[in-house]
Amino acid sequence: MHVIKNGTIYTMKDSSPFKGDILISDDGKIKAIGTDLGTTDAEITDAEEKTVIPGFVDAHSHIGGVWMESEDLNEMSNPVTPEMDSYYGIDPKDKQFETAVSCGITTSCLIPGSGNVIGGWGIVLKSSGDSFKDRLLKHPVCLKAATGINPKGVYSGRNQLPMTRMGIAFLLRDYLRRVKEYMEKKEKYRDEPDKMPPYDLGLEHGIPVIEKKIPLKVHTYMHDMVTVVDIAREFDILVTIDHAQGASDFYDDLCDPHVKGVIFGPISAGLFPGEGGKIDFECCKGLHDRGVKVTVMTDGPVTPENLLIYQAGEAVRKGMDPVDALGMITKTASEIILCDDRVGTLEEGKDADIQIYDALPTLYTSAVLEKIWINGKEVNIK
Amino acid sequence: MLIKNGRIHDGKGNVFQSDILVQDGMIQKIAPGIEADDSEIIDAEGKEILPGFIQALSAWGINGSATEIRPSANDNDETSDPVTPHLDVRYAFNGRAATVQQLGAFGLCVIGVTPTDNNLFGGTMAVFEVDGVNPYKMCVKPYAGMKASVCKRMKDIYGKRNTAPMTKMWIFEQLQEQFRQAKEYKVEDGKERNMKLEALRRVLDKELPLFLSIDNEQDALHAFEILKPYDIDLVLCNAYDIHADSAWILENNIPLIVRSSSMTMDDNAMKLDLKGIAELYEKGLDVALSGVDSSFQIREDVLWLGIAMMKILKDEKKVLPMMTSIPAKLLGVGDVTGSIEEGKRADLVIWSADPLETYQAEIITTYMGGKAIYRKGDELRCM
Numbered sequence: 162m163h164v165i166k167n168g169t170i171y172t173m174k175d176s177s178p179f180k181g182d183i184l185i186s187d188d189g190k191i192k193a194i195g196t197d198l199g200t201t202d203a204e205i206t207d208a209e210e211k212t213v214i215p216g217f218v219d220a221h222s223h224i225g226g227v228w229m230e231s232e233d234l235n236e237m238s239n240p241v242t243p244e245m246d247s248y249y250g251i252d253p254k255d256k257q258f259e260t261a262v263s264c265g266i267t268t269s270c271l272i273p274g275s276g277n278v279i280g281g282w283g284i285v286l287k288s289s290g291d292s293f294k295d296r297l298l299k300h301p302v303c304l305k306a307a308t309g310i311n312p313k314g315v316y317s318g319r320n321q322l323p324m325t326r327m328g329i330a331f332l333l334r335d336y337l338r339r340v341k342e343y344m345e346k347k348e349k350y351r352d353e354p355d356k357m358p359p360y361d362l363g364l365e366h367g368i369p370v371i372e373k374k375i376p377l378k379v380h381t382y383m384h385d386m387v388t389v390v391d392i393a394r395e396f397d398i399l400v401t402i403d404h405a406q407g408a409s410d411f412y413d414d415l416c417d418p419h420v421k422g423v424i425f426g427p428i429s430a431g432l433f434p435g436e437g438g439k440i441d442f443e444c445c446k447g448l449h450d451r452g453v454k455v456t457v458m459t460d461g462p463v464t465p466e467n468l469l470i471y472q473a474g475e476a477v478r479k480g481m482d483p484v485d486a487l488g489m490i491t492k493t494a495s496e497i498i499l500c501d502d503r504v505g506t507l508e509e510g511k512d513a514d515i516q517i518y519d520a521l522p523t524l525y526t527s528a529v530l531e532k533i534w535i536n537g538k539e540v541n542i543k
Numbered sequence: 544m545l546i547k548n549g550r551i552h553d554g555k556g557n558v559f560q561s562d563i564l565v566q567d568g569m570i571q572k573i574a575p576g577i578e579a580d581d582s583e584i585i586d587a588e589g590k591e592i593l594p595g596f597i598q599a600l601s602a603w604g605i606n607g608s609a610t611e612i613r614p615s616a617n618d619n620d621e622t623s624d625p626v627t628p629h630l631d632v633r634y635a636f637n638g639r640a641a642t643v644q645q646l647g648a649f650g651l652c653v654i655g656v657t658p659t660d661n662n663l664f665g666g667t668m669a670v671f672e673v674d675g676v677n678p679y680k681m682c683v684k685p686y687a688g689m690k691a692s693v694c695k696r697m698k699d700i701y702g703k704r705n706t707a708p709m710t711k712m713w714i715f716e717q718l719q720e721q722f723r724q725a726k727e728y729k730v731e732d733g734k735e736r737n738m739k740l741e742a743l744r745r746v747l748d749k750e751l752p753l754f755l756s757i758d759n760e761q762d763a764l765h766a767f768e769i770l771k772p773y774d775i776d777l778v779l780c781n782a783y784d785i786h787a788d789s790a791w792i793l794e795n796n797i798p799l800i801v802r803s804s805s806m807t808m809d810d811n812a813m814k815l816d817l818k819g820i821a822e823l824y825e826k827g828l829d830v831a832l833s834g835v836d837s838s839f840q841i842r843e844d845v846l847w848l849g850i851a852m853m854k855i856l857k858d859e860k861k862v863l864p865m866m867t868s869i870p871a872k873l874l875g876v877g878d879v880t881g882s883i884e885e886g887k888r889a890d891l892v893i894w895s896a897d898p899l900e901t902y903q904a905e906i907i908t909t910y911m912g913g914k915a916i917y918r919k920g921d922e923l924r925c926m
Binding site for chain 1: 603609610643644808809810838839840841842843847850851853854857898899900901902903904905923924925926
């Protein structure tokens, strides 16, 4: 047992902080949270004058699967590869997870890259733990898709479909149609094995999307996000709008029950012509105010892990309340990646993923991470 | 223009409340209670006034594949030859391509623009304003330095063509050889002039500091040894792998320009030790914070690096000079800009709060040479 005493605790379940204690049980869960918790047999961490918050959740990342020319998350041999699974593309011992810990990120949604229109399943992994299986929170958590210049850029060079946004939209819709028909046939011929459609792993991976159990996670910028929402309505599926630069142009469309969340960022460039041509941190507040779940991402290792907090800070500069900004990268991110039963807030029964800072990190630029626990175990900050 | 009652952070470690009188784009007078009947009065009560940030090494205003209708090289990246000290980055700079980025909205007024790290000698650097059309009118200082590099990136480019440099051996051999030839070089009647050596001569004559990009400390040590026989001004760019115990850097007082770590997928960038560099800085070494100079430069880079430094030094008075007066000094424009002092350009930014202390700080107005180039509420442009 371990107790964090007298910290200023932002549970993120409630928006205002309180001064109190958190009791961590030996199984790595939060056993109790409140004031003056009995601590006779517990090891004590004094958090007097410190800020205690949940571990950060990065809702879009590729760490452990991509480093320079080494690429295990982008199977660009075919533009539609739903049968791929990030589970097999991640090295859980990669040093990038240590970097993530040092930036306060305890949980990441790790997904295929954006070279393909359909890239494969994503998973959710803790940054530290005893084994890959122990660290695995959700598998699958989404089916990754991509629109715009990335798939276009890959296949244009080969004179293969999709060379255009028309081609991308066709492939997306065609895949979803095939999954639906596959499901219908499977249902219809449930009792006639000889008429059953042959097993198709790629189509199988689409079933939880059609069943709305997991969202289609779509790499999308600017006007492509309207295309994605349109397709989500057509097939009645959930989507997340990832990257989302230019979201402030499309608030009406994004306020749609098919949009599970918007995952903004990373800001890794100046303005470019085309889809990188609008950078609007103000959309974080704009979407939040309209009731759309919004968070920011690192896209690690494409941009470094410390960009999560800087980007939350930029949302604050563009008018967001600092506690709401903290909510973006904890509670809201955990909801968007379907892990809010385990992480994202400090509550009894949830995983003890806890950080201690010397000040509120989404407000004070000089705030430093001092201690961090994942599944109740303190992890060394590099 | 008279800016009243702002809290001035002068960029040299001082913070005080005062008025600023600006005339003809210059800071005429700094004093409390200035009266000037014919001036536009700007009330800065409760506001923080900082010098414009200066990104020492950048590629703003540089066109290339990302911004033009045909695939082509970036205009600061003449990789037809690894030795191009005779090229001048002023000819690469497109005023509108810089202006469209609205760097004033990010607190920048003046930028160093540089050839890339992809050549041993890339050419001369220059300092520009961030807003304008005509590059020559925007140019604050031509010939701010000679850009050089011993970085691995060079091998990746030339080596793949099976041409030199394929190894660091060639890079350092040529670093020696080019300076040896430049030293011996004489303009003689009837003999073809060598523009490359003439350009390097300007480094040897201390007209131009040498801005040398490195991957690691050993690169810096090799270069230092090679350059030792010559009395030149050396600035180390990137500062990867430089640590608190790199005492020789302190002893020889070699300034550092820290490149942002936004290029994380670079094993050398991962060796950036900001804590160690902060220690050297506290012992008196000049350190400037800069962004990268690739297409993927971030407009927030200088501020975000400043924030990273705040997490170490915890003192805004110490961090701000690394983003203002020190880069100005290294680029040779320290007498013109980079601090809020009488006689300097009015490159200043009025913030609602101190951006090195809180994320809630917003820019009220950015003045570049006394001209408002960004005001709170201006729409950020889209391409």
